[in-house]
Amino acid sequence: MSFISYLINGISLGSVYAIIALGYTMVYGIAKMLNFAHGDVIMIGAYVVMTAIASAGLPPLAAVLLAIIFCTVLGVVIESVAYRPLLNASSSLAVLITAIGVSYLLQNVALLIFGANTKSFASVVPVPALVLAGGSLTISGETIVTIISCIVIMIGLTLFIRRSKAGQAMLAVSEDKGAAQLMGINVNGTIALTFAIGSALAAVAGVLLCSAYPSLNPYTGAMPGIKAFVAAVFGGIGSIPGALIGGILLGVIEIFGKAYISSQMADAIVFGVLIVVLIVKPTGILGKNIQEKV
Secondary structure, eight states, X not given: OHHHHHHHHHHHXXXXXXXXHHHHHHHHHXXXXXXXXXXXXXXXHHHHHHHHHHTSOOOHHHHHHHHHHHHHHHHHHHIIIIIGGGTTOSOHHHHHHHHHHHHHHHHHHHHHHHOSSOEEOOOOOOOOOEEEGGGTEEEOHHHHHHHHHHHHHHHHHHHHHHHSHHXXXXXXXXXXXXXXXXXXXXXXXXXXXXXXXXXXXXXXHHHHHHHHSOEEOXXXXXXXXXXXXXXXXHHOTTOXXXXXXXXXXXXXXXXXXXXXXXXXXXXHHHXXXXXXXXXXXXXXXXXXXXXXXX
16 A cells, blocks of 8 residues: 555645646746746745734635735736846846846745744645545545645636636737737736736645645745746646646656655656656657747
8 A cells, every 4th residue: 555655645746746837837838938936936825824824813714815815916026027027138048047036035035034944834724634445545635635726726727728818818928929919919918917827826836735744944945846847847848738747747756766765866866857858858748849940
């Protein structure tokens, strides 16, 4: 049963990576920007939930909704202040440096407000653990909620992209910003909506991650954010199904690496697998080759 337990835990961790990776893959697919501050939005969302419950006495569900709203607004502010002026920048290096700067800014703001000490994060998941196979296999409530949340988010986001006007606008902007603007689409508004959705999902991911691994500090989102970016590249950045596949595979590889090889080498194994995948298929599992006309 240990193999099944590791597999379920890997899928659960991979589901968190997949939810975070959606923010990367949507922003890159539509705005062609890499938002490396995305991982720190995870941390901000978790701090909002913890503060809302501990200081304001809000029930867990209300605290989560508050975190989603707060991170949504934060994502729009980050996009309008830091990234929108660079939308037509001649070099992508400027966007990359700005993203790193925003990441450090969020981390240091959290340090000033909450301090550097790691705090215990109380789980907000009310679902009891599921005991199977006569007690030899136990699936935590956090695992159940995380996997279900990932599936629901993926289905909902796919339907939104395919069937809503805003989703169609996103697809148009991702194909050609200039042509989309000529067709009357508000490109800046569409990109802002993309950041808002990605940041809202980051808040959900932060709550799920800290509920499963109950600790929180200003650097909590840094490594999960990097791994989620790896998952997005792994699955094919710009592809929503690719984010799901990449996240799940990454989570399973990490958990099995810790269980059967070495817990200290787990991260190296994850990045090593990514290198192999990119050598074999540089665009990722579901990525498409893009031909540029010169």
